[in-house]
Amino acid sequence: MTTLTADRRTQPLGTMGFMLRSLHLDGTLLTGLICMLAIGLAALYSAVGQNTALLAGQLLRMGAALIAMLVMAQVNPGWLRRAAPWVFGLGMLMLMLVLLTGDVGKGAQRWLNLGVRFQPSEIMKLGLPMMLAWLLHDRPLPPSFGMIVVCLAVMIVPVGLIAVQPDLGTAILIVLSGATVIFLAGIGARYIIGAIATALVSMPLLWFFVMHDYQKSRVLMLLDPDSDPLGAGYHIIQSKIAIGSGGLFGKGWLNGSQGQLEFLPERSTDFIFAVIGEEFGLMGALVVLLVYLLIVGRGLYIAAVAQDTFSRLLAGSISLTFFFYVFVNTSMVTGLLPVVGVPLPLVSAGGTSMVTLLAGFGILMSIQTHRKLLAR
Amino acid sequence: MATTDRLKDHWAEQRLFLHRVIAAVIGIVALIIVVLGRLGQLQIADYEYFSAQSQGNRIRVQPLPPTRGLIYDRNGSILAENLPSYQLELTPEQVPDMAETLSRLARFGLIEADNIDTLQALIRQHRRFDSIPIRHRMSDAEVAAFAIERPRFPGVDIRARLARNYPHGVAAAHALGYVGGINAADMQRIDQRDYAGTSLIGKIALERRYESDLHGDAGHEAVLVNARGRIMQSLNAEAAAAGKDLILTLDIESQLTAHRALAGRRGAVVAIDPNNGEVLVFASEPSFDPNRISVGMSRADYLAVQQDPDLPLFNRALQGAYPPGSTIKPILALAALHYEVIDPNQPVYCNGSYSLPGSTHRYRDWKRGGHGWIDMHGSIEQSCDVYYYELARELGIDRMESFMKRFGLGGVTGIDIAGEKNGLVPGREWKQRAFSKRADQVWFPGETLITGIGQGYLLTTPLQLAHVAATIANRGQRFQPTLLRGMSDPVTGAVEFAEPVPLESVGIVRNDQWEQIISAMSAVMQGTRGTARAVGIDAPFTLAGKSGTAQVFTVAQDQEYETEELEDRMRDHALFIAFAPLEDPQIAIAVIVENGESGSGTAAPIARTVMEKYLRDML
Incomplete structure (x- = not known):
């Protein structure tokens, strides 16, 4: 291969730097990720009541996810671009298989059992932005109206398949991952305004024709959690008490009464941010958010300096989508958004999304470390 | 923003992308400020409130x-x-090791080892912090024994x-x-x-x-x-x-009487108030003990009940479909009167069997040697089969089918218990649908004859028969059977009564025709040659009835019917329908005793005892 890493000659490298380069890893991004994973383990240890068996399970998943990251970092972005339609096609195939044969977990049909049980919608989290970036790569930007229509058509099919599983939370996140690609491609302001207007108009339609009762009740609970303190409102009430009682500096690690006394449901998964808020207070939450911002910022920087359209769009989309996870989860836990079942990325217990996330960061690292010398 | 130049301009594109990234960063900062603002509100502004909620008051x-x-x-x-x-309850998130806890509880004898899988499934259905009952109705000894061991079972508790x-x-x-x-x-x-x-x-x-x-x-x-x-x-x-x-609407005194009268047999008693459809008695035997079933029987006990050949869980009154036998005769006599196919006063000669013209197949009368010359009144009073073979042939299956359906046969009555069976009123169309072979789809004349004595494909439930009795007593006006008389508010004590629900009445039959049939049914009970005379003659009230004996076992041609040789379960079912008092019917009843052999001998006495109990205050 003719690819050489960018600034090897201009910057002196230490042993550490040399190792990172030869593994195609990005030091800044890696630092942010490791920090976040460490914070996550600490929070989880407290949330699961110091159950080391559960913690070991999470460590194992982290290991698998880091390997996925390492593997993706080695894949040349050009190769990744050529593979994009195939990845997308494979994801579509699996989504259809889920509808036909999938396992039913928690009342929704999301799982595919191919030796290991996994959710094909996870593949789409990367597959869709890859596909859109591939579509837009050779086209002049900003995209023409026809191109936008093609992109929307490509988006709507997988999103529809996921929405009927039903997994509205994931469907919305995948819409966002696609929308960020189109946004970054530079579509005109009138399209953006049009899209926002359409979203606003379709909300009542979603409410009356698409949403299930349990989904509606989650939205209603947001407005008035006390109307149903035993059911859907319970999560929000308990979560707010946990965070609010944490104050500025928190109650200290392993000392959060709401979390430790098990008032707080799903404290190791979707509501783990409440454990952080209770035990580490506003300062702890601020640190967590700053680390997230560091990761997102580095991701956007990588996107900005990337050398081709595909890399730019994909890197930007992965970074922005990651931010949406953080925003949706923290808003949900603090009672700003309805409870939609989005985990806190890199922190919440549970494996499937961790692997996809770190694989995505592997792609970012690959884009950053496979840059060609501009001099040519 | 639309470019006229559609060639790729890398510098312009990169600049555009950069602008978009900057816009995104502004958006991100704005959203983070929203979240931080919210955190500030919860953790600084409302800190006192939430801290009180959490620390001082752990609510x-x-x-x-x-x-x-x-x-x-x-x-x-x-x-x-x-x-x-007392019951045993378990809170999943307080249980350190669910499988181990359950198996220890099983060893302790508080739950059954066989039930552990079912309980695990139940536990998965609940939230982690719910308290889930895993064992109902503990004895005092069990409560005492568990109380000592309680510290060894975190997350498991006794609740009253x-x-x-x-x-x-x-x-x-x-x-x-x-x-x-x-x-x-x-x-x-x-x-x-x-x-x-x-x-x-x-x-x-x-x-x-x-x-x-x-x-x-x-x-x-x-x-x-x-x-x-x-x-x-x-x-x-x-x-x-x-x-x-x-x-x-049940009268528990009459219900207990029916229960006792049926004791040791398989059968059902249903009684209805003809004036409004209120179900007075609804008994099916054998039965089960709801007190034991509701607390969760052991698996072995439940299997024993479920596999009992007498089917105690089977609701015969609602779901048992039986041939009505001769109890169908009053309806068919009414049909004959309405369609004027037969002169009620013109006697028919009964020599003990009947054959269709051009056929040698003999359709038997239950009475060997026959009833001799007999008119319609006598045909009901003595239950002559030959008369109804002739009558059925004259009516034809189409008219019989539609007339029986007017009484609600072949469909649900609409009682307020789920699972009611339709029974079956056969006809040409039904036969075509029910059979796959072309040769079987044809309706044969012989099938009309046996339908005329309530045999063959015809099936009715005890509830339907009681409804028929009530309808006859009410001269064709039908009410939906109901078990609910009203609901009472536990606080105010105010009672809301349910209104009787009228169903489409039988119609078409003239009043004098009803009276003719009812008088014949009264002769069954109190006439000189009535089949149930032994039961009805000394009754302290006037009543009308009709016995029926339904074949379970088909006797081959030219073979004599030997009761002794039949297995118990091959014996005829005994049926009886009745209502009383004649002048102002208050109760209509249907009794079925499986393999009871004789409607008048086995079922009629049960009907009388129950009616006598219900009419106790009027006597």
């Missing part, structure tokens, strides 16, 4: 289950009540709860049904929030049909708990609203 909200409504009979006797009892009790046990079980633990299937049909603290739900019959009324509305209370999770004090509470009490 837990817990559900207050409503008290289930009681069930009374028509005279106010209690049929279902709530008695305090109200348990459903049916004072009359088996006697009315098929009407009342029973309650049981809420399983995965039940979860699908209830609002789970309303059942947060409820552990029992109506499983079958009335307990299920009126579940939403009986259950009431759950309340909740906020409680203070100490650092170890124990409840210290109850704060504000929204009381639960108790379920409504049901007042049934």
